[in-house]
Amino acid sequence: MTRHHYFFAVKLPKETKEFLYEWIQTRKEGFPFARWVHPEDYHITLAFLGFAEKPKLERVMEKLKPILEKEASFTLTLNSLGVFGPKKEPRIFWADVEPSEQLFAIQKEVFEQCVETGFELDKKPFRPHITLARKWDSLNAFDTKTLVPIREEDGKTFSFNVKEIVLYETHLKQTPKYYEYATFPLAVPGG
Template identity: 55%
Template sequence: MEGKHHYFFAVKLPSRVKEAIHQWVIKNKQQFPFKRWVHPEDYHITLTFLGFQEKDLLSRAIDTVTDSFINIQPFLLTLNTFGTFGKESEPRIFWLDVEHSSVLKNIQEKVYNQCTNLGLSLDKKPFRPHITIARKWNSSEPFQRSLLNKYNADEPFCFQVDEVVLYETHVDETPKYKVVHTFKLQ
């Protein structure tokens, strides 16, 4: 597989959002015995997972996807509720989602469609915007869905999205996601 790398387009979260989520993790981690907690610098919202790609196809994807951001202004997202993917009693992913955003959905659809038009074979699962916080339930006791709640239910936590990035994964490093290209919203 030499010459190929693992990539994905994502919403890059502002530092203050990463820090707020990390503070929640520090306070609540004991209630949720997951095996691996995501490094705060790796928090993001995946738009389109590209997998392993050759450099020339990746360059074409960057050029093509740039059009997705023409006339897209920065927009607001609000942290919402916690959830899981996988078996209910032993989830494989613990996440925090955001309230519905038609702008985010529109950007994701454009990026996805432009990548498939280039011939990239992409995951066909429906888009479910979320921030992965932890992986692999690690307890003999089943996961208790009743522990899940809204993030900061007392007041909404809103943040502005002003850039989308292309990340490259470095599985043996912490943090493991490196920005390859940045797309500014204007």
């Protein structure tokens, strides 16, 4: 029997995934990473659960559903590129978003409910990001000057509306590899 990993994440709208993918495609030559993330798999992780038994997943979903349906949908704005890992050979290449109090509040709520349900989560501070690629693949050192702001052709920022939080299930042998196990719609303001 296959055991899957699970994680809660902000679902990115289709247009946002397309924009990011197209934006990076025109600059990809300058970023020799070994493995690029499929655009359907772009997301912002809120809490990584790892392997989980179905009853435990059901419990955390029951706890989060009434909490998340009271949260209003909100806007995020793409910010710039960044990396995790050694500066000369980064492990992770990502795009981040401008700071958002609501994003941090939702992440804190999701995190706390997961811990209360018995999940052991990573205690590192929340750093919202969208993973684009993994594993630097060049003999040359990574140049941090390439970490530029993400802007539209006219120089404006790109914003998007967050309408759903998703519990994803990981299927490592598939592409795209994240399956929507459960969806939690946020409230529409004035709706």
